[in-house]
Amino acid sequence: xxxxxxxxxxxxxxxxxxxxxxxxxxxxxxxxxxxxxxxxxxxxxxxxxxxxxxxxxxxxxxxxxxxxxxxxxxxxxxxxxxxxxxxxxxxxxxxxxxxxxxxxxxxxxxxxxxxxxxxxxxxxxxxxxxxxxxxxxxxxxxxxxxxxxxxxxxxxxxxxxxxxxxxxxxxxxxxxxxxxxxxxxxxxxxxxxxxxxxxxxxxxxxxxxxxxxxxxxxxxxxxxxxxxxxxxxxxxxxxxxxxxxxxxxxxxxxxxxxxxxxxxxxxxxxxxxxxxxxxxxxxxxxxxxxxxxxxxxxxxxxxxxxxxxxxxxxxxxxxxxxxxxxxxxxxxxxxxxxxxxxxxxxxxxxxxxxxxxxxxxx
Amino acid sequence: xxxxxxxxxxxxxxxxxxxxxxxxxxxxxxxxxxxxxxxxxxxxxxxxxxxxxxxxxxxxxxxxxxxxxxxxxxxxxxxxxxxxxxxxxxxxxxxxxxxxxxxxxxxxxxxxxxxxxxxxxxxxxxxxxxxxxxxxxxxxxxxxxxxxxxxxxxxxxxxxxxxxxxxxxxxxxxxxxxxxxxxxxxxxxxxxxxxxxxxxxxxxxxxxxxxxxxxxxxxxxxxxxxxxxxxxxxxxxxxxxxxxxxxxxxxxxxxxxxxxxxxxxxxxxxxxxxxxxxxxxxxxxxxxxxxxxxxxxxxxxxxxxxxxxxxxxxxxxxxxxxxxxxxxxxxxxxxxxxxxxxxxxxxxxxxxxxxxxxxxxxxxxxxxxxxxxxxxxxxxxxxxxxxxxxxxxxxxxxxxxxxxxxxxxxxxxxxxxxxxxxxxxxxxxxxxxxxxxxxxxxxxxxxxxxxxxxxxxxxxxxxxxxxxxxxxxxxxxxxxxxxxxxxxxxxxxxxxxxxxxxxxxxxxxxxxxx
Numbered sequence: 001x002x003x004x005x006x007x008x009x010x011x012x013x014x015x016x017x018x019x020x021x022x023x024x025x026x027x028x029x030x031x032x033x034x035x036x037x038x039x040x041x042x043x044x045x046x047x048x049x050x051x052x053x054x055x056x057x058x059x060x061x062x063x064x065x066x067x068x069x070x071x072x073x074x075x076x077x078x079x080x081x082x083x084x085x086x087x088x089x090x091x092x093x094x095x096x097x098x099x100x101x102x103x104x105x106x107x108x109x110x111x112x113x114x115x116x117x118x119x120x121x122x123x124x125x126x127x128x129x130x131x132x133x134x135x136x137x138x139x140x141x142x143x144x145x146x147x148x149x150x151x152x153x154x155x156x157x158x159x160x161x162x163x164x165x166x167x168x169x170x171x172x173x174x175x176x177x178x179x180x181x182x183x184x185x186x187x188x189x190x191x192x193x194x195x196x197x198x199x200x201x202x203x204x205x206x207x208x209x210x211x212x213x214x215x216x217x218x219x220x221x222x223x224x225x226x227x228x229x230x231x232x233x234x235x236x237x238x239x240x241x242x243x244x245x246x247x248x249x250x251x252x253x254x255x256x257x258x259x260x261x262x263x264x265x266x267x268x269x270x271x272x273x274x275x276x277x278x279x280x281x282x283x284x285x286x287x288x289x290x291x292x293x294x295x296x297x298x299x300x301x302x303x304x305x306x307x308x309x310x311x312x313x314x315x316x317x318x319x320x321x322x323x324x325x326x327x328x329x330x331x332x333x334x335x336x337x338x339x340x341x342x343x344x345x346x347x348x349x350x351x352x353x354x355x356x357x358x359x360x361x362x
Numbered sequence: 363x364x365x366x367x368x369x370x371x372x373x374x375x376x377x378x379x380x381x382x383x384x385x386x387x388x389x390x391x392x393x394x395x396x397x398x399x400x401x402x403x404x405x406x407x408x409x410x411x412x413x414x415x416x417x418x419x420x421x422x423x424x425x426x427x428x429x430x431x432x433x434x435x436x437x438x439x440x441x442x443x444x445x446x447x448x449x450x451x452x453x454x455x456x457x458x459x460x461x462x463x464x465x466x467x468x469x470x471x472x473x474x475x476x477x478x479x480x481x482x483x484x485x486x487x488x489x490x491x492x493x494x495x496x497x498x499x500x501x502x503x504x505x506x507x508x509x510x511x512x513x514x515x516x517x518x519x520x521x522x523x524x525x526x527x528x529x530x531x532x533x534x535x536x537x538x539x540x541x542x543x544x545x546x547x548x549x550x551x552x553x554x555x556x557x558x559x560x561x562x563x564x565x566x567x568x569x570x571x572x573x574x575x576x577x578x579x580x581x582x583x584x585x586x587x588x589x590x591x592x593x594x595x596x597x598x599x600x601x602x603x604x605x606x607x608x609x610x611x612x613x614x615x616x617x618x619x620x621x622x623x624x625x626x627x628x629x630x631x632x633x634x635x636x637x638x639x640x641x642x643x644x645x646x647x648x649x650x651x652x653x654x655x656x657x658x659x660x661x662x663x664x665x666x667x668x669x670x671x672x673x674x675x676x677x678x679x680x681x682x683x684x685x686x687x688x689x690x691x692x693x694x695x696x697x698x699x700x701x702x703x704x705x706x707x708x709x710x711x712x713x714x715x716x717x718x719x720x721x722x723x724x725x726x727x728x729x730x731x732x733x734x735x736x737x738x739x740x741x742x743x744x745x746x747x748x749x750x751x752x753x754x755x756x757x758x759x760x761x762x763x764x765x766x767x768x769x770x771x772x773x774x775x776x777x778x779x780x781x782x783x784x785x786x787x788x789x790x791x792x793x794x795x796x797x798x799x800x801x802x803x804x805x806x807x808x809x810x811x812x813x814x815x816x817x818x819x820x821x822x823x824x825x826x827x828x829x830x831x832x833x834x835x836x837x838x839x840x841x842x843x844x845x846x847x848x849x850x851x852x853x854x855x856x857x858x859x860x861x862x863x864x865x866x867x868x869x870x871x872x873x874x875x876x
Binding site for chain 2: 220222223224227230
């Protein structure tokens, strides 16, 4: 089943690229040259690759913020707000933790408080969902706007750099900035943490009882209660994990990339996380590939513009087309009869093989 | 109105309607004739094929054989819209309404026409309601209205589209007792105004009180057509549940021990906020199967869920071996009190249809050893366990990693039974275990339960299928409106008496079992 969806994601991307090629032609350029410049700029160039990785980090974490709750059947559309609150919590910790403490202690505390901030913000829609049955799609989405303006207000009132021309915070201390792992680039250690999170969550979802419980709740909440799962608590847990991921995304933008908390700093990573999640068919591991690819599109856009003169907004059109084709792919329902015919290799043998096929079809 | 001969053609006639779902025949060559201006009841137990038949008339299903005539003319009905064009409307058990819209908006929803004259429609709807002898505020939002009024809106919806043959699917099952009287009054008005009513029900008193004619269905067949003035409830009960119920002697007498499960004055609130279980007391002893008979919707589901811990208890107590289960989580009930539960709705509650067979065999225990350790799943242990159960309970499948969704109903039920019984429960609550199963699967279920009884398990067997229940139960209690109205040992249990008790006639039998 996972494989089917993986193919859908690949098809969606290919279809988007084909349609995108026509757009490039309309813009008066050679599509092959445009794509060549785009992808070589994004993936086959040292600085380009670094820039792709820098964008991948928030996209991947925002994708994970959608994937974990969605595995439990819940839509976390509020990744953007959780990114902002996480960034705020991380920044406050970075600015106000006493500098007497060693950086080796403060840095993990900053990262943790960023995750905690995102998690707490995500718990608001989760609590409303679990205890009041209020639709989490709407609450999480609307809370994003609350978060964005709340962060703006806090920057204005407390954190703003004196004399700054527009709202941004004071610079965080140098000793708690994330180290860069590719020399002479901006590729910070947050990228590696994001990758680790994806791998860990992949394992958690597949191999632990928590992951199984999330899956059962996602499939069927009634069966989950019957199985003895505390469904309310699981809703909170899955949202908290998702919010923590988004919170990390925000924090890394501050302590890994910009060194300050800027008003309106996120170009919509939270919503792009939804694209990542669906392109990856809700698999944390595939989300790495999906986020890497989308980040590459964004990072290579400039190279494409310089090489063939197609505007960078072309990449936004491509992203839109990918969303469209992913949605088209979702409209084609998975049909049990098709793939269920072949049991996976190595599966235990059927108890009664001869009659099995018959009764299963009946 | 079509041409009238000496005898007018029936308003609706079915000839040899057959409908199969896979290997299951839901309707088997059913003939039916509904006269113009009559109230015609279709009586039968759950699963007798009543609803399927009505869905065929309403264009929701296509029959595999037979034909439908409307006023003598053969018709094909492919959609509810076509049914409506023929003047046939259906009031479903679960209303098709938008709660946040007003009465008028609900009534006119889907009507053709570009101009929206809400005031005009509202006035006409009010007038229509008045011709039927009730008042309704066309501008009230639906969720403000009691269920009885919502039902009247459904009726108005159909009449507004000029339907003159109204099919009601178990119309009183959603009503409170005080709403039933006015509903019958309304049916009478409908009949007086020349409309035809088809009433699907399994309640005998409704048939006798309302219908001119009744067709009795059993196991997908129409077994009788009688005028209500020529029959009585007793005869109908007999027709509905089958002539003589053959008690399976092989069940034998169990070794009954001490009381294990005890319910005292239990009160449970159902989903609609109605008191579903209302002062119910019952005891089940070790090595005994107590059958709980009753028509669907008399609190059985809520009772079972309350015992399992899935539905909060309002009053009274549930105890296992004298210890109250108050505040005990479903998981602890299962593990510490050794309570097994086979839920009524196996696809929605009992199984995770999109997970594998192997996982479903451990659905209620995977969070504990040996299926997991310190939060890590042990898929090897789950597979080994599942393989053993699949062999023992003869689950027919292609592989253990197959999704449960793709299995037949009988095999799905086997998985649940295997899982619950393999946990070696002291108490087993089994809800509707044979519903929708074929004869072979039913036999398997029954034998499995009898074997559990032999091991000393106390079993509460809740079922609306009287025949199946009488085959295995040592005692039969009848539930009506959330309380026990009678109880008798199997030897004394007769289908007729039980049928009457299920219809709410409590006075006939007093509790005979000590």
